[in-house]
Amino acid sequence: MGSFTDFSQLRKFKPAEPAPAVPPPPAEPEDRALAAAGSSADYFSSLLGASEPRKKPKPATGVPELRTTVVTPATIARVREEQAEAARAAERAAFEAREAALLEEIEIQKSVSESLATDLATANEELADAKQELADAEAESEALNARRLQLEDENHRLAADLAAARATQRDDAQLAAKDVEIARLKAELAEAQRTALSSSVLLEKPAAFSEKFPGELREHVVETLADAVSAAEAGGRDRRARILEAVLVANPPTGELDHRREAVKRIVRDAGSRLDNAALAELEKLGFRYVSGNKHHKLEWAGIRFPLAKTPSDYRSCLNSAAEISNRVF
Secondary structure (H helix, E strand, O other), X not given: OOOXXXXXHHHHOOOOOOOOOOOOOOOOHHHHHHHHHOOOHHHHHXXXXXXXXXXXXXXXXXXXXXXXXXXXXXXXXXXXXXXXXXXHHHHHHHHHHHHHHHHHHHHHHHHXXXXXXXXXXXXXXXXXXXXXXXXXXXXXXXXXXXXXXXXXXXXXXXXXXXXXXXXXXXXXXXXHXXXXXXXXXXXXXXXXXXXXXXXXXXXXXXXXXXXXXXXXXXXXXXXXHHHHHHHHHHOOOHHHHHHHHHHHHHOOOOOHHHHHHHHHHHHXXXXXXXXXXXXXXXXXXXXXXXXXXXXXXXXXXXXXXXXXXXXXXXXXXXXXXXXXXHHHHO
């Protein structure tokens, strides 16, 4: 074969043009932040769980150190998952704190409800006792009124018999016996009227007022009248003083308030410088209610509270506290 030396046809063929370069997609802001943070391979070694960063050999003197940052989709996904897990943990902690606060608030509301229920039950018991006492007093008053009416009728009947006997000029002895019987009935009627007056309350008792012991309201009113007698005499109000004295004669005090004052002093005096459980139990029998306290005892009487030191400074301070209690509630 001969050599081919005709190159005239080569000009018909053109070399293939290279394909245009496709630019990579723009990086996300988070990817850029990760890329900026990951300025060395040691950072991503810590993200991948390496126990210690890898030590690289020191570059030769005068040769700049080359750093390579590799941000793979798996690394980005791992970092995002750790961030999401941290956010979820913070959300769980906030939820648990809120749940604990709600449980504590529920317990507080429950204790308040129980305290209110106890107070309501006590008030209902006191109201029932007051109603029973009122019913008993009304029944006794009705019985006395019935007896008084009966005596009045019998007195009228005897008076009519006496008038008829005198009209028919009966025997003088029979008339004298009738007079004696009439006098006896009059005395019995006066006694019944006096008893009815002394057993009734001088003033109308308020319907909503609750007594700590039977007759508490009457005893305070009677003692107040006794004090008012002295004040009226000192002020020159003679008529008022006589009226109050008459009321006190018809309504003598029972001495219950003095008895309770002495009982409080005796309990405190016998307890000495420390009020123990036995002394508190005796005070509760008198009608006081013990309220526990951290630094002090607390006693309550009809809504009036006063503290008592658990370890008073001396014996006299206890007696002073007893005198203050008696003065405030009796």
